[in-house]
Amino acid sequence: MIKLYGIAWSVHPLFVLVMLASIATGYFVELITLFAIVLVHEIGHVVTARGFGWTVREVKLLPFGGVAEIEEGANLPAREEAIVAIAGPLQNVWMGVLAWFMGFLGWWSHDWAIYVMQANMMIGLFNLLPILPLDGGKLLQAALSRIQPFHRTLVWGSRISLLLSSCMIIVSVVPVFRHPGGGIQANLLAVGFFLLLTNWTAYRHIPFLFIRFLTHRAAASSRSLEHGSWALPIIISRHHTIASALRLFKRDSYHLIVVMEEQGSIVAVLPEQRLVNGFLAEGKADRAVLELFM
Incomplete structure (x- = not known):
């Protein structure tokens, strides 16, 4: 493990197995090239994430990319997560174009330029598959969290x-x-x-x-209050539990919890912090929301 600029960089055991297999079969140069492509791919994520002010703790390199551990977790804006996710495959685009250009100028052999282009295409497209923790999976999760x-x-x-x-x-x-x-x-x-x-x-x-x-919702709520934000109401009955109400929270929204009778009359309104703090402090998720007023 190596620590650079406050980020711990490590190689996943799966990548180690690929390295050993490449060395054993005589593909050492191809291995170094693959490692460099994966590293640049992941640096694209890290630079973009830090540009948004994210705290990146650790990056584990895999044969097809990497997995980054972010301190802020899931309360980061979905838009930022999508941009950070796409930043990795974009590195493969310019590296693939550069490989073609080097081959076109004759500075690289035709076969080597094709290999580097194909390696970048493979890593870039594979990462766009909608599977977590791949970039495509993160894009899918960001899209789902919006709706x-x-x-x-x-x-x-x-x-x-x-x-x-x-x-x-x-x-x-x-x-x-x-x-x-x-x-x-x-x-x-x-x-x-x-x-x-x-x-x-x-x-x-x-x-x-x-x-x-x-x-981490408290920090997100503070940002909403500081900058001003629309509140998205969550309408529930007096019988809803705290757990069921919390599961209605959306990622990029600030909520007001409205407890309403079947006839349409409002029994109570409380800010989301009251609901979150009530759950985290006592942990009784099966209590009715209305009990928070008692």
Whole structure:
């Protein structure tokens, strides 16, 4: 692990296995090139994230990109998350164009220029698959969070990622059944299993991820109050629990909780901080929201 500019950089064990396999098969130069492409891809994310003022704690490099740990978590604006996510594949665009240009000028051999172009295309396009924690998965999650509550975004983001990861594993073994003597696509199989296990773990940890979202909600609420913001009301009945109300929170919105009778009369209105603090302080998520006034 290396620490640069306050960020811990490390290589994931999956990348280490790829490195050892490349060295054993004599593809050392290709390995260094792949490592450089992945590193520049991830630097694109980090520079953009820090430009928005994010605190990047750690970056783990993988054969197809990297995974960054952000201190602020899920309360960052969806727009910023989308821009940071797309910043990685954009690095592959200019590197691919540069490789073509170098080949066109004759400064690189034709075969080497094609290899670097294809490597950038492969990494860039692969990262745009809508699977977490790939860039495409983050773009999907940012889009989902704009149209539905954040808890549902976590659930469906993980479910879609699990489904597509499973499809990747199936695709990797299809050649065995389609062609006599066909071999398994080992790289795709390994990556598919990695993504499947990562998303299965994330799916099981959704309650923890949602609590983390709520604990950082106070800072997001302070920003909304400081700059002025529209409030998005959440209308519930007197029988709604604190947990069910919290699961209606949207990522980039400030909420007022309106408790209403079936006849349409308003029983109570409280700011979202009251609901979040009531849950975090006592942890009784199955209490009725109305009990916060008693």
